[in-house]
Amino acid sequence: MTLRNTQIQLGAAACIGAAFLTAVAIPNWITSPSNVRNLVLSPTFWPYVLTGLTALVGLLLLVSGLRIDAAAAEPDDGSDEAPEMPGAWMRLGLLAAMMVVAMVALPRIGMVWTTMVLFVAAAFLYRTRHPYIAVACAVLVPLVLYAFFAHVAGVAIPQGDYVRLP
């Protein structure tokens, strides 16, 4: 992506976000008492100030992006950016799905079992060259963390409805 596109897209997103906050989010999702005597003490004052500044920065990003000559636009300074590999978007989608499934599974089958499955899935998603080590780590790491947090730190790690650990 060119620097021009990055600036324009970010600027547009900031302006749209600011408009959404002003028109929808702040009026509807912030409760302000009717007896606020001083405007600056209102719960909405600070969010409105920040929204105004976001809109300003968004506009500046837009202007700075538009001022860059489209023909001479150079790629954004992404020399350290990893190039796209085949199946990259699919792997991103799968990882997002794994996170959603993990959120659903955590209270139901427990943190230890969920994280074991998540570990294996992530390692294979990354196309590990050490599948046996990955499976061994997938079993050991959650168990060690469970032992520490449950028995040393006294954290009530979710156990789930099926198999419970001591």
Add this chain to the structure above:
Amino acid sequence: MSFLDSVMAGLSLVANVETFLALFIGIVVGVIGGAIPGLSATMAVALTLPFTFALQPITGILLLLGVYKGGIFGGSIPAILIKTPGTPASSATILDGYPMAEKGEAGRALGMALWASCTADVISNLALILFAGWLASFALNFGPPEFFALILFSLTIIAGVSGESLLRGALSALLGLLLATVGLDLVYGTNRFTFGSPDMMGGLNFIAVLIGLFAIPEIIAMAWNPVAHLGRTRALGQSRMSFADYRRCFPTILRGSMIGVFLGSIPGIGAAPSAFLSYSEARRRSPNKANFGKGEIEGVAAAEAGNNGVAGATLIPLLALGVPGDVITAIIIGAFMIHGLQPGPMMFILNIDIIYGLFIGLIVSSVFLFIVGSVAIRGFGFVAKVPKRILMPTVLVLCIYGVFAVNNNIFDVGVMFVMGWVGYLMMRYHVPAAPFLIAFILGPLLENNFRQAMLMSGGDPSILVRGPITWFFWAITLLTVIAIARAAARRTNPAG
């Protein structure tokens, strides 16, 4: 309490095996974390934070400080051996460290990195001990208007962590400030963006946001390109650093340490700019300036002294004013809060034993750093071989346990995942995450002090410029903004 009493109180707190063991383990974890490219000192500190919950406050905080100091040094090892800085602070070390490794002098470069780091660390710790108390006693005169002006000034310094684009840094900071408004309003107790959820009434969990922003994007980036990390490690070589090398570089190390102390004590600047400034000063003054960039050991000494000189000094604003000096100290501020401590001038009155305990621990940490660093240099080959495609799932699992452990709440894990994707998007669009986090921490402080000041004055804004302290902070804020604007204009139009 006299100075001696304070020292004894601090000593009684830290003089036990558990505390020193935690510090030692922290340095080991930090060096390993810093040495693994992609993990970084910041992520290592963030991932260690949940393990401090079960510890005494002083033990937990020293563990984190150990990780911090170890991480800053650890970053130099891959910078020299594989031309990949383990932490951004080590970027300047590559300039001469890697050419030395190419010449078969990696052992010499790493030796100098260690000696320079430890020397700078000692100097930085001494600066912290000398100046933090003095600054805190001055800050006792601060009220809400003064704190508002100070925090506003700290926010302007975010420009220093904004990377290549000031506007993107500002956008990141504004997003952080907006996210910090979630929760119950502190004056009226009404809901702000809570959607009726009790999980959101206390605001979003700081640890979930932090780990989401700094650890999860790396895990997601790994899915984008699972082989991006593969590289070649240089051997240590036969050449070792001599005392003559150290003596020759000592003035450079001293200068770099001073630069680190000065820049570290200003909130928001951090270790990377300090390392580069120290490096450029060394090059400017060195009789061997032609060798810089081609494998000059003085360059390694300058870069490492510059970045480690920051480590202690960055705790000066943290302890004395309660303002984080950089991202890592922002995480450490979270650790203080989790343990029921509020860094700032009052801590020098209410918890002086902890303050002096930290000072003692920090001095010992320099010795530990030297011991661990010496071993780590030889053991890097092993660390470099840790398969990253196993390491990242481990980090993912660690994040889930760690974030859950803060409040025993699965909702926080969800916040972490969402913030992870936000952080990944920011990474893709080159929006820096550091301003977001610093603003997220400073946001509530800024708003609270502003509203307290307004309550005190009955809404009269003149209270914000009520005396010399506020004038001072407004003046330096104005000067900083002008300097930032001029630098930005110069960057946009270099010819002009």
